[in-house]
Amino acid sequence: MKPRTRWEAVCTVDDLVPESGIAVWTEDGPVAVFYLPHRLPALFAISHTDPFSGANVLARGITGDLKREPVVASPLYKQHFSLRTGVCLEDESVRVKTYPVLLDGNQIRLEVPEIRRDSIAA
Amino acid sequence: MSTKTLIVVGNGMVGHHFLEQFCASPAAADFQIIVFGEEKQLAYDRVHLSEYFGGSTHADLAMGTVEWYSEQGIQLHLNEQVTGIDRDNQVLETPRGSYRYDELVLATGSYPFVPPIQGNDHPHCLVYRTLDDLDAIRASASGARTGVVVGGGLLGLEAANALKCLGLEAHVVEFAPRLMPVQLDTDGGALLRHKIEELGVQVHTEKATTDITEGEDARLRMNFSDQSFLETDLIVFSAGIRPQDALARASGLAIGERGGIVIDNHCATSDPHIHAIGECALWEQKIFGLVAPGYTMARTLSAALNGDRESAFTGADMSTKLKLLGVDVGSIGDAHAQTPGARNIRFNDEQAGHYRRMVISEDGKTLLGAILVGDNSHYDTLLQYALNGITLPENPETLILPESQGGAPALGPDALPETASICSCHNVTKGDICTAIDAGCSDLGSVKAETKASTGCGGCTALLKNVVDCELEKRGVEVSKDLCEHFPYSRQELFHLVKVNGIRTFRTLIRQHGTGQGCDICKPVVGSILASCWNEHILATDHVPLQDTNDTFMANMQKNGTYSIVPRIPGGEITPDKLIVLGQVAKEYDLYTKITGGQRVDLFGATLSQLPEIWEKLIAAGFETGHAYGKSLRTVKSCVGSTWCRYGVQDSVGMAIRLEDRYKGLRAPHKVKMAVSGCTRECAEAQSKDFGVIATENGWNLYVCGNGGMRPRHADLFATDLSDEELIRTIDRVVMFYVRTADRLQRTSVWMENLEGGLDYLKQVVLEDSLGIGAELEEHMEGIVDTYQCEWKTAVEDPEKRKRFREFVNAPSQTDPVQEWTVERGQRRPVLESA
Numbered sequence: 001m002k003p004r005t006r007w008e009a010v011c012t013v014d015d016l017v018p019e020s021g022i023a024v025w026t027e028d029g030p031v032a033v034f035y036l037p038h039r040l041p042a043l044f045a046i047s048h049t050d051p052f053s054g055a056n057v058l059a060r061g062i063t064g065d066l067k068r069e070p071v072v073a074s075p076l077y078k079q080h081f082s083l084r085t086g087v088c089l090e091d092e093s094v095r096v097k098t099y100p101v102l103l104d105g106n107q108i109r110l111e112v113p114e115i116r117r118d119s120i121a122a
Numbered sequence: 123m124s125t126k127t128l129i130v131v132g133n134g135m136v137g138h139h140f141l142e143q144f145c146a147s148p149a150a151a152d153f154q155i156i157v158f159g160e161e162k163q164l165a166y167d168r169v170h171l172s173e174y175f176g177g178s179t180h181a182d183l184a185m186g187t188v189e190w191y192s193e194q195g196i197q198l199h200l201n202e203q204v205t206g207i208d209r210d211n212q213v214l215e216t217p218r219g220s221y222r223y224d225e226l227v228l229a230t231g232s233y234p235f236v237p238p239i240q241g242n243d244h245p246h247c248l249v250y251r252t253l254d255d256l257d258a259i260r261a262s263a264s265g266a267r268t269g270v271v272v273g274g275g276l277l278g279l280e281a282a283n284a285l286k287c288l289g290l291e292a293h294v295v296e297f298a299p300r301l302m303p304v305q306l307d308t309d310g311g312a313l314l315r316h317k318i319e320e321l322g323v324q325v326h327t328e329k330a331t332t333d334i335t336e337g338e339d340a341r342l343r344m345n346f347s348d349q350s351f352l353e354t355d356l357i358v359f360s361a362g363i364r365p366q367d368a369l370a371r372a373s374g375l376a377i378g379e380r381g382g383i384v385i386d387n388h389c390a391t392s393d394p395h396i397h398a399i400g401e402c403a404l405w406e407q408k409i410f411g412l413v414a415p416g417y418t419m420a421r422t423l424s425a426a427l428n429g430d431r432e433s434a435f436t437g438a439d440m441s442t443k444l445k446l447l448g449v450d451v452g453s454i455g456d457a458h459a460q461t462p463g464a465r466n467i468r469f470n471d472e473q474a475g476h477y478r479r480m481v482i483s484e485d486g487k488t489l490l491g492a493i494l495v496g497d498n499s500h501y502d503t504l505l506q507y508a509l510n511g512i513t514l515p516e517n518p519e520t521l522i523l524p525e526s527q528g529g530a531p532a533l534g535p536d537a538l539p540e541t542a543s544i545c546s547c548h549n550v551t552k553g554d555i556c557t558a559i560d561a562g563c564s565d566l567g568s569v570k571a572e573t574k575a576s577t578g579c580g581g582c583t584a585l586l587k588n589v590v591d592c593e594l595e596k597r598g599v600e601v602s603k604d605l606c607e608h609f610p611y612s613r614q615e616l617f618h619l620v621k622v623n624g625i626r627t628f629r630t631l632i633r634q635h636g637t638g639q640g641c642d643i644c645k646p647v648v649g650s651i652l653a654s655c656w657n658e659h660i661l662a663t664d665h666v667p668l669q670d671t672n673d674t675f676m677a678n679m680q681k682n683g684t685y686s687i688v689p690r691i692p693g694g695e696i697t698p699d700k701l702i703v704l705g706q707v708a709k710e711y712d713l714y715t716k717i718t719g720g721q722r723v724d725l726f727g728a729t730l731s732q733l734p735e736i737w738e739k740l741i742a743a744g745f746e747t748g749h750a751y752g753k754s755l756r757t758v759k760s761c762v763g764s765t766w767c768r769y770g771v772q773d774s775v776g777m778a779i780r781l782e783d784r785y786k787g788l789r790a791p792h793k794v795k796m797a798v799s800g801c802t803r804e805c806a807e808a809q810s811k812d813f814g815v816i817a818t819e820n821g822w823n824l825y826v827c828g829n830g831g832m833r834p835r836h837a838d839l840f841a842t843d844l845s846d847e848e849l850i851r852t853i854d855r856v857v858m859f860y861v862r863t864a865d866r867l868q869r870t871s872v873w874m875e876n877l878e879g880g881l882d883y884l885k886q887v888v889l890e891d892s893l894g895i896g897a898e899l900e901e902h903m904e905g906i907v908d909t910y911q912c913e914w915k916t917a918v919e920d921p922e923k924r925k926r927f928r929e930f931v932n933a934p935s936q937t938d939p940v941q942e943w944t945v946e947r948g949q950r951r952p953v954l955e956s957a
Contacts (some may be wrong), residue, residue, distance in 0.1 A: 011931045023929065024933070025930040029939075062642035062645050064667075065639040071641070075670065075671035076679065090623070
């Protein structure tokens with residue numbers, strides 16, 4: 001069964017930086033949201049945590065494309081991660097979490113696993 | 123076991139080269155080697171002797187080190203003159219003892235010829251050959267105003283340059299009707315004279331000195347046979363050399379009529395156990411007064427002592443290419459057309475100051491010789507035609523005509539035969555280079571390391587690069603200069619496209635000249651090029667996504683994702699109040715604090731969102747950004763200089779601050795470091811920097827393209843005794859030329875080594891303005907200086923830019939959960955394990 005999810009509003013269009021990333025805090029931890037205005041789709045969201053260093057830095061990497069695949073390069077050790085699949089191009093066994101993202105009016109929303117508040121309460 | 127003894131008398135360039143060759147050969151194991159040198163210093167580079175007055179020391183000019191000699195097990199006796207050879211008992215005598223030899227090598231070189239003129243023994247009459255001679259000239263020059271060189275040949279003009287370096291009014295007196303009579307003809311000599319006189323050296327030809335007497339207005343007066351006279355404070359005789367054969371003569375070896383130790387094709391003298399090499403040796407009635415033939419003899423002898431009777435010395439090419447007082451002079455083969463039937467083609471452009479003459483065979487098919495004055499760019503091609511007997515084209519004049527008048531381009535490396543000599547210093551042929559490439563060398567650097575080509579005088583650098591590139595291409599190795607998959611151009615080409623087309627954004631550039639969206643290779647490169655060209659704020663909307671994180675957030679990211687901060691402390695000078703502010707800020711934010719190697723303070727552990735707050739405080743205290751995050755000027759290190767130091771001769775701190783303030787913020791292909799030392803003690807370690815400045819009594823000496831770190835490189839002396847303004851103008855030009863032409867992430871040291879023509883070419887471009895871009899480079903630099911802004915000041919004042927520093931845009935109070943800290947030696951440090 002697919003875990004229950006919800007579309008969390010994380011920021012507005014004005015917070016985005018074209019051709020670059022920003023970091024948001026979600027119930028699922030830190031996430032990097034990228035806005036590539038010259039692509040379709042133009043929005044991508046992946047985990048902000050660099051799996052190689054453990055540091056929360058991926059939103060601060062340089063974006064681009066390698067053989068047409070949209071990527072971000074980790075600012076620490078420069079590995080490339082696919083913005084579509086989260087797979088590391090240098091080491092395919094490493095993958096960062098990706099999140100569906102959509103534009104809802106002026107809001108950017110991410111699909112994150114729902115935390116069952118009733119169960120927490122119980 | 124060493125059973126036999128080999129003694130080398132003479133420790134000059136040729137003697138040293140012989141030792142290098144012999145010690146690397148199998149026979150070295152059979153010999154104990156003893157070396158005697160008359161001078162007190164180890165062998166040094168006499169070819170570049172005049173650099174001694176430009177700030178070079180014996181260590182700079184030295185050919186080897188004492189350590190090398192001891193590693194080879196060589197017994198070195200410097201400052202010990204050999205007084206006799208007892209050939210019957212094979213024993214060598216010196217004032218300190220007797221030494222038995224099995225094989226003896228005489229590499230005693232030559233001595234300067236002093237014409238027999240009455241008064242030539244005056245204490246201010248000197249010669250130009252050894253470092254001791256140069257010290258004597260320097261001593262004599264103090265208190266002197268004018269100096270005369272007797273002899274207008276190659277060495278005489280070098281000596282005149284040395285006098286000029288010492289600040290004297292220099293004269294050259296030549297007996298022949300023209301300068302360099304051996305190498306040049308009348309027209310060439312006249313042009314050289316004109317150029318040298320323009321540089322302030324006065325030339326007097328057809329002057330025979332009759333005697334030297336006390337002067338009236340100067341120390342000495344030279345009286346000439348035409349009744350004229352010249353007054354001067356010192357005289358340097360440079361009227362040719364004579365082989366130093368006294369020892370050989372006294373021991374009864376065969377000597378030529380006009381001197382020189384007679385040798386055969388294997389460098390053996392009339393005594394089979396005694397050998398002679400270099401300028402003391404006479405082969406087929408000829409003395410070779412150049413270093414390359416001496417090296418050839420050294421190699422031949424080393425082979426002979428290894429039992430190789432195949433290699434033989436068969437004469438040497440006496441072609442020369444040099445720069446005298448900054449003027450190109452080249453002479454190849456039969457320059458005076460003495461071959462019967464030889465014909466001449468001359469090109470003489472008095473306007474541009476270029477003279478070229480080709481001497482061709484009667485049938486017009488081969489090049490016999492050539493003369494070049496004012497521009498040596500045709501030298502390599504002509505030399506290859508002459509040396510290899512390559513058939514001349516149908517219209518041979520095209521070889522020396524300017525391209526605009528139908529001149530042919532330089533001879534392609536493909537046209538050279540396998541036997542063509544590329545590097546004459548180390549005797550490397552095109553065939554040797556091909557062999558090296560076939561054995562796996564795949565770039566210029568590895569070919570140089572493998573063959574030693576171009577590691578001698580460096581004159582063949584450009585030719586070598588062409589041959590290597592051409593051979594690699596033939597083998598299908600693509601010599602790709604492409605930056606990345608998005609741009610089929612090198613950084614230099616992209617720079618050109620941006621500049622020429624006035625491109626101001628990455629998108630325009632990639633749309634017009636590239637493909638795709640870009641990547642972390644090309645984006646920062648283009649960002650740097652745009653900054654170098656237009657100097658807009660790096661956080662301008664279009665530029666943000668181009669920068670590495672360090673540039674984007676104007677701080678240096680550390681392994682846990684936090685940043686370090688380095689404020690600018692120009693010249694390392696800081697007031698106590700500012701120092702206190704640094705301490706207060708560090709304490710407030712619990713920043714780990716460390717002094718850097720560049721005389722600054724580095725504050726570690728700031729989070730992204732703390733950066734603007736911290737900078738607000740630093741800016742309020744008068745600090746500016748230190749650009750430690752950028753590919754740009756880092757620091758200008760300085761010693762305390764004449765303000766405090768007993769030894770300082772200039773205000774090094776003042777100059778360091780001036781330089782730092784000028785070049786701060788400039789975006790370059792890589793980081794740039796500078797330093798200024800207040801005297802030759804060099805406490806600021808300027809010679810390990812990209813730009814090093816060392817104070818002299820008369821101004822500043824500039825060194826360029828040094829490096830510390832992973833790949834240390836001693837900087838090269840570039841210009842001497844510059845005034846403040848000259849210094850800045852020169853650095854402006856070199857810096858901008860580097861910014862424009864270097865590859866991505868190429869430090870100045872590597873850039874210079876890869877520049878075709880190397881240091882000499884850089885000097886031509888910058889000091890002689892050979893490309894005519896000097897003014898443009900200065901203007902470009904001036905534009906950057908005028909548009910400088912402290913990036914941090916601009917950023918903290920702009921709410922839009924400050925938004926970028928939110929750690930999580932939707933949760934301002936959320937701290938980064940991965941940052942865990944511990945305390946070590948009283949300061950905070952991250953716990954995080956790195957990958």
